[in-house]
Amino acid sequence: MGSEADHSFEEFVRGRSTHLFRLALALSGWNEAAAQDLLQIALERTYRRRRLLFRHGGSAEPYVRRVLVNAAIDWRRVLRRRGELPLDPDAAIPAAGDQAGQLADRDLLLRALAAVPPRQRAVLVLRYWEDLPDVQIAAALDCSPATVRSQAARGLARLRQLTQIPPAEGSQYSKTGEQHE
Amino acid sequence: MNDLEDRLREAINAAVAGAEPRPGVLSAVRRRHRRWLIRVTGASAATAAIVVAGVVVPLALLSPGSRVATATGDGAGGPVTAYVVGEKGTVTPIRTATNTPLKTISDRGVDSLGIVLTPDGKTAYVLNDVLPAIVPSTVTPVRTATKTALTPIKVGAGARHFAMAPDGKTLYVANVYSGTVTPIRTATNTTLRPIKVGRHPEGIAVTPDSKTVYVANYLAGTVTPIQAATGRALKPVKVGGYPWAIAITPNGKTAYVATAYGVVPIATATNTALPLIRAGRGALDVAITPNGSTAYALTANGVTLIRTATNTILPPVSVKQGSIDIAITPDSATAYVTDPAGEVIPISTATGKAQAPIAAGKGARAIAITPDGKTAYVTLFHGDFGTVIPIRTATNKVLPPIRVGQLPIAIVITR
Numbered sequence: 044m045g046s047e048a049d050h051s052f053e054e055f056v057r058g059r060s061t062h063l064f065r066l067a068l069a070l071s072g073w074n075e076a077a078a079q080d081l082l083q084i085a086l087e088r089t090y091r092r093r094r095l096l097f098r099h100g101g102s103a104e105p106y107v108r109r110v111l112v113n114a115a116i117d118w119r120r121v122l123r124r125r126g127e128l129p130l131d132p133d134a135a136i137p138a139a140g141d142q143a144g145q146l147a148d149r150d151l152l153l154r155a156l157a158a159v160p161p162r163q164r165a166v167l168v169l170r171y172w173e174d175l176p177d178v179q180i181a182a183a184l185d186c187s188p189a190t191v192r193s194q195a196a197r198g199l200a201r202l203r204q205l206t207q208i209p210p211a212e213g214s215q216y217s218k219t220g221e222q223h224e
Numbered sequence: 225m226n227d228l229e230d231r232l233r234e235a236i237n238a239a240v241a242g243a244e245p246r247p248g249v250l251s252a253v254r255r256r257h258r259r260w261l262i263r264v265t266g267a268s269a270a271t272a273a274i275v276v277a278g279v280v281v282p283l284a285l286l287s288p289g290s291r292v293a294t295a296t297g298d299g300a301g302g303p304v305t306a307y308v309v310g311e312k313g314t315v316t317p318i319r320t321a322t323n324t325p326l327k328t329i330s331d332r333g334v335d336s337l338g339i340v341l342t343p344d345g346k347t348a349y350v351l352n353d354v355l356p357a358i359v360p361s362t363v364t365p366v367r368t369a370t371k372t373a374l375t376p377i378k379v380g381a382g383a384r385h386f387a388m389a390p391d392g393k394t395l396y397v398a399n400v401y402s403g404t405v406t407p408i409r410t411a412t413n414t415t416l417r418p419i420k421v422g423r424h425p426e427g428i429a430v431t432p433d434s435k436t437v438y439v440a441n442y443l444a445g446t447v448t449p450i451q452a453a454t455g456r457a458l459k460p461v462k463v464g465g466y467p468w469a470i471a472i473t474p475n476g477k478t479a480y481v482a483t484a485y486g487v488v489p490i491a492t493a494t495n496t497a498l499p500l501i502r503a504g505r506g507a508l509d510v511a512i513t514p515n516g517s518t519a520y521a522l523t524a525n526g527v528t529l530i531r532t533a534t535n536t537i538l539p540p541v542s543v544k545q546g547s548i549d550i551a552i553t554p555d556s557a558t559a560y561v562t563d564p565a566g567e568v569i570p571i572s573t574a575t576g577k578a579q580a581p582i583a584a585g586k587g588a589r590a591i592a593i594t595p596d597g598k599t600a601y602v603t604l605f606h607g608d609f610g611t612v613i614p615i616r617t618a619t620n621k622v623l624p625p626i627r628v629g630q631l632p633i634a635i636v637i638t639r
Contacts, residue, residue: 053250060249065240073239079246086249087256095608149235156232171229172236199228206228 051097052090060086063107069168070115072157077115085110109183112169116161155205163198170195304594305368306601306637307348308612309339310630315350315366315373316610318601318626320594320637323614328629329371337384338634341368342410343392345638349408351386351397352376363397365413368638377413379406385427385469389434394452396437398425405439405450419455421448427469427509431476431492438479438490440467447481449495463488463497469509473532474516480530482507487521487528489535501535503528508546513556518573520559522547527561527569529576538576543569551591551600553617560600560615562588568602570620582620584613592635593617603632 060082067078067085085107089096096103156164162184169180170191177188184191246252306318310328313336317326335353342348348366350373361383362376380399383406387396395408404418405425422441430437430452437450446460447467465483472479472492479490484506489498504523511520512532519530526542527550545565552559552573559571566588567581587606593599597617604611610628612635615621 056250056253060245061243064245065243068240068243069236075243082245082249083252083256086253087260090253090257091260149231149238152231152235153239156236167232168236171232202232203228 048093048097052093055103056086059104063111066168066173067111067115069172070112070165072164073153081111081114084114105179105182112165112183116165151206152202155202158205159198159201163194163201166191166194167198302369304638306592306635307339307341308603308610308628308632309336309350309634310610310628311336311633312630313350313352313364314630315339315348316628317371318612320599323623323626325626325628327371329366329373336633338386339636340386340388340395341636341638342388343390347410348636349386349395351383361399363395363408374413377408377415379415380404380418387428387430389430389452390432391434393434396428396430398428398439400424400426405437407455416455419450419457421457422446422460427467427482429470429472429479431472432474433476436492438470438472440470440481442466442468447479447490458495461490461495461497463490471510471512471519473512474514478532480510480512480519482510482521487519487530498535501530501537503537504540511550511552513552513573514554515556517556520550522550522561527571541569541571541578548589549591551593553593553597554595555597558617560591560593562591562602564588568600568615579620582615582622584615584622585611590632590634592637594637595639601635601637603635605631
């Protein structure tokens with residue numbers, strides 16, 4: 044039984060670690076060293092529980108995601124406290140809107156995403172990149188789907204504010220009816 | 225139309241394209257896991273290997289303070305209750321009169337390591353391991369009367385052991401990564417200034433008069449005595465060989481320190497180390513009978529009894545997968561030792577001989593005995609949900625299992 048769980052774990056790592064690393068990268072705000080550590084933390088915790096997680100062909104991914112997200116949120120808090128990250132996200136982002144060409148700047152959007160508070164960033168990444176339903180995001184973040192929706196709205200609003208990208212006609216964001224500036 | 229959501233998706237896709245984790249993730253994870261096993265078991269690499277082969281679960285936090293409440297109180301906490309901590313911080317009370325679980329008190333999210341009670345039984349403290357290792361760990365106070373968890377108290381980084389002073393006024397938390405001990409005033413649930421001790425402080429114990437705290441500095445090979453009144457660390461006592469756990473005799477004269485080579489007694493009057501007592505391939509924990517006659521050293525392959533009057537050992541009792549936790553009856557007559565292979569082994573203090581093992585169930589782990597000595601409660605860290613097995617000590621018969629929510633890490637019982 045032990046070797047079976049070991050085998051499933053190995054397969055899981057082989058199949059999913061690239062995706063999970065990319066997720067960690069986005070969650071950490073493009074900090075590669077942090078992402079490598081986050082991935083190892085999450086996988087080690089999964090390894091500890093491999094017998095429970097891999098029994099009956101169960102999927103370990105929701106568990107790993109949860110550890111990853113929560114560790115990433117903690118991680119940012121620590122780095123911020125130690126002064127290794129800019130305290131004011133606006134300071135890290137060049138003023139937008141001066142040049143029309145910058146509106147489409149992918150780099151600007153990515154930097155803005157890194158400047159969004161970690162919990163909101165996690166919601167944005169899970170919702171728009173991993174395409175997860177709100178209930179699964181809620182499970183990863185230990186909160187309610189309603190909180191996921193409000194965090195997503197707030198995160199998008201912040202992104203918009205930082206990048207000056209206006210809400211599109213009939214987008215999910217404007218449909219939800221949450222207020223924007 | 226390029227909406228923000230779509231742009232975000234496209235931007236993240238572009239940003240992560242080609243990003244790969246460092247090669248050798250699998251072996252890095254295994255190395256990390258091994259370090260973690262050694263950290264939570266305090267075992268040598270050899271012992272950790274046994275654990276890898278057998279239990280694959282974190283072993284109980286076994287500081288003497290967290291094992292059994294050092295309660296002397298008057299029953300102010302109400303009827304005798306066992307408190308079981310789940311791996312994710314839940315606390316499930318069990319009424320020992322009826323063996324019924326009460327409503328679980330939840331403190332979400334974090335990994336729990338242990339539980340300790342104030343002597344009056346009014347407050348339980350749950351120790352939490354917070355991730356990542358550089359952030360402060362926390363201790364959650366739980367009001368036993370109202371069954372509510374209060375705001376967690378932040379302590380140092382990597383808190384793994386704690387001990388309640390017998391007077392109930394102060395809880396001492398040893399912080400592995402900070403290299404400090406954080407005292408918590410139980411009256412106000414506030415922390416005092418952390419006390420700098422040696423490298424990697426693990427096991428911690430308080431003398432019966434509550435005046436001195438002893439903490440084992442795992443990587444320094446020393447034990448630091450702390451003056452409780454002033455919060456001052458005294459000169460460390462050299463014990464060698466990775467000291468892990470400490471127990472102090474009821475008369476307060478000797479502190480027994482479990483190290484990777486055996487047990488080192490420290491005379492508390494002079495704070496000097498006495499000669500090493502060899503036990504198995506090193507001791508993981510040590511417990512002392514209430515009458516002070518015998519120290520039980522838990523080792524990777526058994527239990528070694530030490531007669532405290534002469535500091536001599538009896539022939540060891542062997543335990544299949546290694547002894548994990550121990551509880552001693554209030555009359556000192558019998559010690560119950562858990563073996564994760566699934567047995568509880570009763571050992572007679574008078575003869576030092578094992579009695580017939582009791583089949584408790586796979587993953588047998590933390591154990592505590594009621595103040596009347598009639599029932600032992602064993603937690604099983606195995607399977608999909610938490611189970612606690614009561615054992616009648618008179619007959620060594622197993623009673624019907626009690627189901628608790630999460631896999632249980634530790635257990636304490638009120639007086």
